[in-house]
Structures are given as C-alpha cells and as structure tokens.
Amino acid sequence: MPREYKTILLCVLTIYITSLVLGVEETQEYDECADLNNTTWLEYRQQRVKLQVQYLLLTRRNVDCAQMFNQESLTITQSSYFNISRPTKVIIHGYRALGNKPSWVKELARALLRAQDVNVLVVDWVYGASFAYNLVVENYKEVAVQISVLINQLQKHGCKLESFHFIGVSLGAHVAGFVGTLFEGKIGRITALDPAGPMFKGADTFDRLDPSDAQFVDAIHTDADYFGISIPVGHVDFYLNGGKDQTGCARSRFASMYGYVICDHMRALHVYMSALNGSCPLIGIPCFSYEDFLNGHCVNCDVFKGRCPTIGLSEKNGITISPIPKEQKLFLLTTSSPPFCSHHILLELEVSPLDKSAEVQVKLRTANLGKEQRLRLQTDKTVYRTMLGHAAALCEIDSIEVKNTGARFYRQGDIHIKSVCLSEVPSLRREEPLCVNNIHISRGAPWSHDFVQVCDLF
Structure with a gap:
C-alpha cells in the first residue's frame, strides 16, 4: 500500500477517535440558521450521497446566523444579506475523513468579519469531501466548476472578479486554484492554508494551485512533510518553522492523537485566524532554504525593496513592488500558542x-x-x-x-x-x-x- 494512503488511513482512524473525545461537531445555535452538512459512512456505502455543493452567507448583519445562499438569493435582494458593493471572501474546506462538518468555519468567518466589512461565502461540499481520499480528489474539479457557476451569476449582478478572495484550507486550496484556472487568473486573491500534498506534490500546475490562478496567491505551509505540500504554490509562500514540525505539536504517536496527526496541518489555519486579529505582525523573511535562514544568512527583505511581507489581509501581504516575484519562499519562527508571533x-x-x-x-x-x-x-x-x-x-x-x-x-x-x-x-x-x-x-x-x-x- 502506498505511503500516502497509509497516511490517510491513519488520519481517518485517529481523527475519528479524537472527534469522540473532543466533540468536534457543532450544534446549530438557532433552528432557522443554516449550517454545514454532515454525512455518514452508511450513507456513503449505500451511495445515497451524491456530490452536493451548497453555500452559506455570513455578514456583519448576520454574523451568528448563517443564511443559505444560492442563485435565487440574488433575485430577492431584500431577503439576502449579500451586498454586491462589498468584497467577498469565499471559504473552502478540505477533506473530511469522517463526513463531519468542519468545526472551525464559523470562527474563521467571524475573524474575517471583525477585520473587514465583507460578504463571507462558505462553500459546503462535505458530501463530496468525505471518507475515501482518492475519490475526493476526483471530485474537487467538479466542485470548482459548480462554484464558478455561482461566481458567473454574481458577475452578472455587478460583482467584479478582482473583488473575490478565496481562502482554501488543505484540499480546499486546490479547489480554489481550479476556480482561478477557470477564470484565467482574474480572481483577485487566493490564500492557501497548508495546501494538500498527497496526490498533488507531483501534479501539473493545471491540476494544483499555482501563482497563475489569481492576481495574487499567498500560502502558509505548516505540514509539508505529511499532509501538506512542500513546494511553493503562490507568489509568496510562508514556511512556518521550516514548514514541517510546529512548536507545541506532539512528535510522538503515544501523545494525543490530535497532536500527532493533524496539529501541524491545522496550525496554518490557527495562525491565519490569529493574524486576522492583528495583535502582532507575523513577518516572513525571504530565503533560499530554512537551513540558510537558521544560519543567519537571510536578514533583510531587499527583494521586496526592504518591506517584508506579513501574514494577513493587507493588500498583497504588504508587498508594494511590481511585478511581484513568484514562488518566493518566506521563513519565520512562531511560538506554540496564539498570537504565535516571535x-x-x-x-x-x-x-x-x-x-x-x-x-x-x-x-x-x-x-x-x-x-x-x-x-x-x-x-x-x-x-x-x-x-x-x-x-x-x-x-x-x-x-x-x-x-x-x-x-x-x-x-x-x-x-x-x-x-x-x-x-x-x-x-x-x-x-x-x-x-x-x-x-x-x-x-x-x-x-x-x-x-x-x-x-x-x-
């Protein structure tokens, strides 16, 4: 059995036990509020669950109660919180080993809304993202196609492609990348939070995220030796602590299962949410390798004319030069807990x-x-x-x-x-x-x- 599939099987087992212990599934706060789906192994085995994509809308007017959003929502503007004149953040989750909805979505949406007055669209594709990883990978382009249909409709109602900022977590980063491919790189921005590595490390740029997918692509790498991808995929790629082993995450299989299996992988998400709070800057230093960085060979940001890129929502991570270098590796050290700045x-x-x-x-x-x-x-x-x-x-x-x-x-x-x-x-x-x-x-x-x-x- 290939190592990548052994990794996924280990992930499924350990996340299942962890979910029982930690109770990662959320409950709806209000019956009338929309929520992401869950699916079960039985539904999957009986093939009752097909690829379904739905969208949830959150704004500052309904930050605690998501609204179901679709093409029909655009024609009934008085009942939709969507504001065409504001930028839109699109959150795309990744692989769901057990078919459960991601527990971090609402927290990320709230962090985005605290930072900016925007529309937040959450892409719920849990039905197509669950259980068999190799089959999930086969689904991701179809998900991107469905998302592109909605973006086309939003364009017809006045939204500009450059006003869209996609935030993809793990496999969701490659979904965002293919949406960008469909729009010939005219989307404003894609942020990839530890983009998935298994089945993508040797993929062609057409099949994975790359800098041509948006006007600006930034990525955060935290698990490049396991579930994440090691190669740069954006204009700027932040490698936290070298992009592999994160401080505070367990290094032993006998430690907590969450700590050993997905702590490194999810650290990118938690660091990004912390950066949105703006309590301290997370600054990357351009360097050829992590070893060179640790040995003190890289001490300035001359390639960016002295202004170092920072993780967060600032335009192009604070980069002002043009054209922006592609696949620029940035290294930084972090602490083990929020706000992570070091x-x-x-x-x-x-x-x-x-x-x-x-x-x-x-x-x-x-x-x-x-x-x-x-x-x-x-x-x-x-x-x-x-x-x-x-x-x-x-x-x-x-x-x-x-x-x-x-x-x-x-x-x-x-x-x-x-x-x-x-x-x-x-x-x-x-x-x-x-x-x-x-x-x-x-x-x-x-x-x-x-x-x-x-x-x-x-």
Missing part, C-alpha cells in the same frame, strides 16, 4: 581560534522569561551565526549569559570570545545591535552581562 533575534558569536572543540550555552533573559541556545564550536571555524525565535523584542532583553558547557564531552578549557552580538531581524525600529566584546570564559563558569536600554515599541 521576534527573530540574530545571534553572532566570534571566538579566537580553538585548539580543541567546545560547546557554549547562550541564554537571553527578560523580566519573566528566557531563551537558550547551544553552539558547538569547531577548531576550523571562528564566526557563528544563528537565528533565534524569542517572545520578546530586542529592546526588551535584559541580559545575556554565556557558559562553557563542554566539561563532560569536550576538552577545551578556556574560550576567548572576541564579540557576541544580538540584532533583531528585520530591524523595524532601526536599532543598533547589542554587542559585548572581549569575553574570557573558563569551563563551567558562566559569564553574564546586563543591558541598560529603553524600549520604545511604537
């Missing part, structure tokens, strides 16, 4: 030549937290650079501690550090690096230095 602190260490290898531990401290990093020092290298994710900004760091920790495994006794410097990447406030020079550290004896600085975050 400051990128570049640590630069220069040491005098060593006779033997060594190891040092560097700790950055603030009033209520600390961050440590271990560096292995080699005899043929004197300059070390590494990127750290820290909850505090550079100006909030109170002290730095350096300790020679090589007593047990290494024989280097004393280490002479020519300089140790900290700088924030990107430097939003044009701060000077924090540097300390000429440090002598004996084995097992920590050295520390306090910084006296004024922190102006505004």
Whole structure:
C-alpha cells in the first residue's frame, strides 16, 4: 500500500477517535440558521450521497446566523444579506475523513468579519469531501466548476472578479486554484492554508494551485512533510518553522492523537485566524532554504525593496513592488500558542581560534522569561551565526549569559570570545545591535552581562 494512503488511513482512524473525545461537531445555535452538512459512512456505502455543493452567507448583519445562499438569493435582494458593493471572501474546506462538518468555519468567518466589512461565502461540499481520499480528489474539479457557476451569476449582478478572495484550507486550496484556472487568473486573491500534498506534490500546475490562478496567491505551509505540500504554490509562500514540525505539536504517536496527526496541518489555519486579529505582525523573511535562514544568512527583505511581507489581509501581504516575484519562499519562527508571533533575534558569536572543540550555552533573559541556545564550536571555524525565535523584542532583553558547557564531552578549557552580538531581524525600529566584546570564559563558569536600554515599541 502506498505511503500516502497509509497516511490517510491513519488520519481517518485517529481523527475519528479524537472527534469522540473532543466533540468536534457543532450544534446549530438557532433552528432557522443554516449550517454545514454532515454525512455518514452508511450513507456513503449505500451511495445515497451524491456530490452536493451548497453555500452559506455570513455578514456583519448576520454574523451568528448563517443564511443559505444560492442563485435565487440574488433575485430577492431584500431577503439576502449579500451586498454586491462589498468584497467577498469565499471559504473552502478540505477533506473530511469522517463526513463531519468542519468545526472551525464559523470562527474563521467571524475573524474575517471583525477585520473587514465583507460578504463571507462558505462553500459546503462535505458530501463530496468525505471518507475515501482518492475519490475526493476526483471530485474537487467538479466542485470548482459548480462554484464558478455561482461566481458567473454574481458577475452578472455587478460583482467584479478582482473583488473575490478565496481562502482554501488543505484540499480546499486546490479547489480554489481550479476556480482561478477557470477564470484565467482574474480572481483577485487566493490564500492557501497548508495546501494538500498527497496526490498533488507531483501534479501539473493545471491540476494544483499555482501563482497563475489569481492576481495574487499567498500560502502558509505548516505540514509539508505529511499532509501538506512542500513546494511553493503562490507568489509568496510562508514556511512556518521550516514548514514541517510546529512548536507545541506532539512528535510522538503515544501523545494525543490530535497532536500527532493533524496539529501541524491545522496550525496554518490557527495562525491565519490569529493574524486576522492583528495583535502582532507575523513577518516572513525571504530565503533560499530554512537551513540558510537558521544560519543567519537571510536578514533583510531587499527583494521586496526592504518591506517584508506579513501574514494577513493587507493588500498583497504588504508587498508594494511590481511585478511581484513568484514562488518566493518566506521563513519565520512562531511560538506554540496564539498570537504565535516571535521576534527573530540574530545571534553572532566570534571566538579566537580553538585548539580543541567546545560547546557554549547562550541564554537571553527578560523580566519573566528566557531563551537558550547551544553552539558547538569547531577548531576550523571562528564566526557563528544563528537565528533565534524569542517572545520578546530586542529592546526588551535584559541580559545575556554565556557558559562553557563542554566539561563532560569536550576538552577545551578556556574560550576567548572576541564579540557576541544580538540584532533583531528585520530591524523595524532601526536599532543598533547589542554587542559585548572581549569575553574570557573558563569551563563551567558562566559569564553574564546586563543591558541598560529603553524600549520604545511604537
């Protein structure tokens, strides 16, 4: 059995048990409010369920009570909350292993409506998205065709293609991409939240999301080694923590089933919803690879003329240059919980030549937290650079501690550090690096230095 199908079977089993434990299915708040569908394995086996696509409308006027929306809704404007003069966000869910409706849809819709006064259309294709993943993939283009019919009708009533912003989660990202293909890339924007990888990693651009599908395509990658796709699919692709293993998600099968199976995959959605609240910026740094990023080789956004892209609803992620580069990889570090923002602190260490290898531990401290990093020092290298994710900004760091920790495994006794410097990447406030020079550290004896600085975050 191919590895991808084993992965899907594992997903189905573990999500089923998780749903029993966590109770992921929602109940309707009001009987008269529309809701997404559920389906069952029995209905699927008996072939009673055909591919059905329905649409739910949410606006600031009915944020807590979705309205069923279809072509007929457009002809009865007095009974529809849809406003043709406003932009439209289209949410498309992905694969539903158990046939249950996605529990996050209302939360995402509310976050969008808090941020902007828009129409939010939710595409409900649960009937065609459930159980057998390979058959679901066969359905996704037909779903896109049905969506395109509605978009055509909305155009006839005055909506502009550039006013549509599709937000696709997992397989939903490729559905959005094919809608964009049908409209020859004239749709305004597509945002892909960890676009699906199985059966798409080697697909032609016609069969998967790519930058030509909309005037602007951005993607967030959080599970590129499992359920997500690893290759860039947009104009800009944000790779959180390298795009694979996310902080706070379980790395063991013996941990929580949700944490092991879909935590990484769903992190893109949760980070995006957090970004919509605007509590802190989630900034991506352009770089060739995650390794280069961690090694401090990428510290600016010159390719965007100095303005780094940010996750969220800002136009083209804040990019002002034209034309926009395609398939530009952006890397950023995040924390394990909302609002997920992490400051990128570049640590630069220069040491005098060593006779033997060594190891040092560097700790950055603030009033209520600390961050440590271990560096292995080699005899043929004197300059070390590494990127750290820290909850505090550079100006909030109170002290730095350096300790020679090589007593047990290494024989280097004393280490002479020519300089140790900290700088924030990107430097939003044009701060000077924090540097300390000429440090002598004996084995097992920590050295520390306090910084006296004024922190102006505004």
